[in-house]
Amino acid sequence: MEIAYVRSEPAEALPPPTSSSGPIGWLRENLFSGIRNTILTLLALYLLWLTIPPMIQFLFIDAVWSGSDRQDCLGADVGACWAFVEARFPQYIYGRYPIDERWRVDIFFFLLAAGLIPMAIPRVPYKTLNAIFLLVIFPVVSLILLTGGDFEIGVSWWLALVFTLVLAEIIVLLPALLGAVPFAERKRPATVTLVPFAALALIFVIMGLDFGLREVETSLWGGLLVTLVLALCGIAASLPLGILLALGRRSKMPIVRMFSVIFIEFWRGVPLITILFMSSVMLPLFLPDDVSFDKLLRAIIGVAMFASAYMAEVVRGGLQAMPKGQYEGADALGLSHWQKMRLIILPQALKHVIPGIVNTFIGLFKDTSLVLIIGLFDLLGMVKLSLVDPKWATPVTPATGYIFAAFVFWVFCFGMSRYSMFIERRLDRTHR
Amino acid sequence: MAVQDHDAGSAPAARSRGSFIYDPKVRGTFFQALVLVAVLFFVYEAATNVIANLQRQHIASGFGFLQQTAGFEISQTLISYSATSTYGRAFFVGLLNTLLVAFVGIVLATILGFVVGVMRLSKNWLIRQLATAYVEIMRNLPLLLQLFFWYFAVLKQLPGPRQSIELGFGAALNIRGLYIPAPVLGPGSGIVIGAFVVAVLVSIAIARWSKKRQMLTGRRFPVPSVVLALIIGLPVLAFFVSGGPITLERPELKGFNLQGGVQVIPELVALVLGLAIYTGAFIAEIVRAGIQSVSKGQSEASHALGLTTGMTLWLVVIPQAMRVIIPPLTSQFLNLTKNSSLAVAIGYPDLVSVFAGTVLNQTGQAVEVISMTMLVYLVISLLTSAFMNWFNAHVALVER
Structure with a gap:
């Protein structure tokens, strides 16, 4: 019998039907x-x-890309008037900052980027130096650059510094003064305490120096500059303050806990606008006759207080999520309360709540726009101000201006939220 | 803060050196006394400064100004108010306007949020992407910017009354606001309202009876469809039997303006629109997280018991999702209420705009006015947190 056909190898698989794979299947x-x-x-x-x-x-398609005044953006079916944004762009960035001094703001933007970008990329080394630059050098340099420096650091400031230093040293040396431990044992903590005061004294001296920069009042600041200054100061103040408040609320000391709860619930319970109103009309009443605060500074204080209360609740969530064993383990190792918090609890708790912290930052960034209600001109305030200019008043300019502002705000907020997701994934230690 | 190496109650091993300064109790007391003294000092300083400043600037104090004549008009009033009314009356007008905007905003934001939240979990790729785009765009834009956009760039650019945009059902939109038809209650409309009330009462009775019966016999009664038929059918029936006593008054162009119906001022439209769209994006995320938090095993087990998809959703998934959804949802409602104070930026006469704006400018009594305004919001938020605590205790999982 002749064998007609024997399959010697498996038949090649048919491609999957197009109805269930490939683009059509999808x-x-x-x-x-x-x-x-x-x-x-x-x-x-x-x-x-x-x-x-x-x-x-x-x-x-219908947008007007170049032009010199409103005539170019008038018409039945004219789209966005980008020529208007182009003409107003410098004001959106700098506000009314004097034109020949704007290089100072540019340097501020550059330093900010130079400090933040390497900080944000995990692979770049020298994170400690970078942090010192961002948290100490950058603020001092920016303050001098933007305002012009040459502050009058009065005697009372120096007295306050010396008084605080003496108080701190007494507290540090208290065990030795009372004879509980030999002086030699408290020598190192006492020296360490000197460092921040020495740094502060140095900053005072630098602040008082005259660098020959023209003074620029904060009432001339505006646009993106004010938005960034408000957001950065708010972020820098609200995170440490929020952590302290959260620890206070979790503390076992009743008075500390009570004050923390009152503080947090008060700031969280009222709208930011009323806080800004309070800082602009009520705060001057609370201060002595001869003390007056800069308007921008008052807004910063209001925004920072508001954000720190929300931050405190976020951090408290993280603290509550820590298993009790972590606290007990730290106690068993003989760590003090602050060592326990600094080395064991907070690093883990803060990592848990990164999304919440960044959400608070994003909320703060968005909330900076409210300062226009008390007469400060942030980016949104400058856009709104530019819309009343009769030279450019057309039916499409409001939409164009707000769309531009929306784009800038959106890029910042969306960027922050994406970056937080990236960091969250990086810090994720769960084993899958 | 270099001192507080211990708080009270931590590390009981502290007495090792034998000195009282290592006693956590002593340290705790010392530190608390320090805090107390500092806070009292600040309060004292602030109080004396306020008194001195007020005296120097000759500003009256006390709440007597609430009885004085306000002398300004308000563009939207829910209770009768005129320029001759008192500041106290203006306060209530503003408060009611705030509550109105908060209520309408909350209803719309909740509907929008639930729809978009469910859309984000849809099996349909396009629907999912649409919902994601909405959430990511709206969450990342300042609310104030959105309000300005709706008010100045959209509503203020609308045509005048003669070229009103017809929205259907007799509603019209123009630069002066939104005009909607108003129901006119003719004689005999009491029958229709009465029918509605009866329908609601009977529905409640049916729901109770059916639950009792299901507990006893295990048989279900089609409650939702019966209740729906009752609540819609009975008033409609009464409407036709009594000869159509309720008519709709449509806004119509007379002269230079639309007459009739209800006019909703553009500020209110912009504020509600902005608040609902902004808060809706946050609610959508909460709803999505809530539904995702119910583990898949729950719906699988429910299917295994023979429940239909609809019943699984209503009886198994949603009750468990609500437990996760409601606490953050309430805080979003609270946020919306607080955010409604942005009304001041577009001129809607809410509490902040009327009271902390106009009244404060006229009287100059910053301390009293700002405190009263803050107190209103504080009371609202404390009441909400009290409700939340009650709710959390009510729905908390009972674990053995």
């Missing part, structure tokens, strides 16, 4: 998997058809 699976799904897809497509083409038409 479409079937994700968009047209049933009657209901198909109807939903068609509805969504219709919605997109209604919104996207007119938006592109308005933003790009």
